[in-house]
Amino acid sequence: MARRTANKSLQAKLVLLGDMGTGKTSLVLRFVKGQFSEYQESTIGAAFFTQVLSLNEATVKFDIWDTAGQERYHSLAPMYYRGAAAAIVVYDITSMDSFVRAKKWVREVQRQANSSLTMFLVANKADLEGDRKVSNEEGEEYARESGLSFLETSAKTAQNVNELFYEIAKRLVKANPSRQSGIKLHTRATESRRRYFCCA
């Protein structure tokens, strides 16, 4: 869930879904490593990343969760997208299979995740025009039908990579206006009013 931590600052969990080899991780690395500001901390792990994006209206701190794309781990995906504020479903334009699996993820996430989730369908490896198997129209058409946003990207040339994350950040800010919202109070915190004394 997207949470406001302080005034005009938003923390958001973003999940990456997509078949193995579609370049999910490369996409994030291109984004995280491309943000050069010294004062904005970021985490670059192997599968978990954080990045702060400053927009005019607010600051968005992304927690980016990578997921394993292999078919055999498919059933585990709900554990990862549970509570996510945004999801990026990635396919590779040179592989029809990856597009078919992307559709499967889209259907699943729409069925199971929270309704306010911002989802993007991303066609990666747009630089490999020569090997293209999934046309731009096909992807766009499917995204329109399913009510998603669509972008063609290339982690290699950085085409549309920053645009993708900025667009998500903007929508999250729009969806979470500056009044306090989405903060989950600690349920156990209010249980007891007893005071504790330290006896000497």
Next chain:
Amino acid sequence: MEAAMRDHPLWTTASEEDIDCALEGLEKYVMIKLFSRTFSATPEDAKIDNEISEKISLLQTFLKPEHLDIPPILQNEASLLLAEKELLKINAFKAPHEKLLSILNCCRVINNVLLNVAMSEHVPAGADDFLPVLIYVTIKASPLVIDLFLLVCHFQANPSKLHSNLKFIKLFRRQEKLISEAEYYFTNLVSATSFIVDLNAKSLSMDENKFEESMQAAKLMNKVTNESSSTCQMSQQQNNECSFSEKMPHKPNATGVFEVLEHGSNYPYMEAKSKGLTVGDVEMLLSDYKDLVNKYTILCKAISCLSTSEREPLLRQIEKQSAATLISHHPGGIF
């Protein structure tokens, strides 16, 4: 609790950091005190733990990195061993924070392995590699000790109580601390565990028949292990040496085995001479013989399931060991 603390006059001047520290200390104190009542408190939890533990101990005997499609470059046993050790520490702690730290440290080691490979190979690592390696580490996080003398594999407790540990952390770690990176790695271990629970022949890159055979063989080996370890415990109890077996119930020590042979507690005819036998012994001898043949067949079957690379050093050791036994039983007989 947090609100009560903030309201209290004692804490009005405390900084955010102090309060956080105090809350950490409080969580640790309370949960250590309540550990026996909150950790694995229901019989169902214990049952699930045992089932997972048993499945892992079966998988341990034959699972290889390639069955999970872990690329050879990541099959760095030394580093993965470090990750396994970190994960095993989970049972050394009682506080939820410390248990969670064991998981995080394990994941960080894997993370570093992946990042190092990514640097040297110029291919990005990612969850596509992270999760399989974590699953492998979780399964292997307990050295499979092959007791060469007994010809049998013994299983040390794998990260036993995996289910209870995860449930405990989920329930009792402060929720505002189980976020971001900690939550990510925690979720990964939860999903790795769920993968192991549901694991079947189709989950691995392995021939389905081969999988069933290996599972079957592992079950047989487990059975034999339990039998032989109980034998050893018996002999140890006779010698008032049961303290060791209590600590490691599945790992009989080598001296215990020697004692079995030397004192002949289970094989009373080892020292017998043919002249000393009577017709009345035939029944005992026959049942001993049948028992022996049964055990031998089971072991042969188990050994035949090992790959050649595993079998060779094992057989060489057995030869050495049996020579040693001959010497110890017939001192001077060889010279």
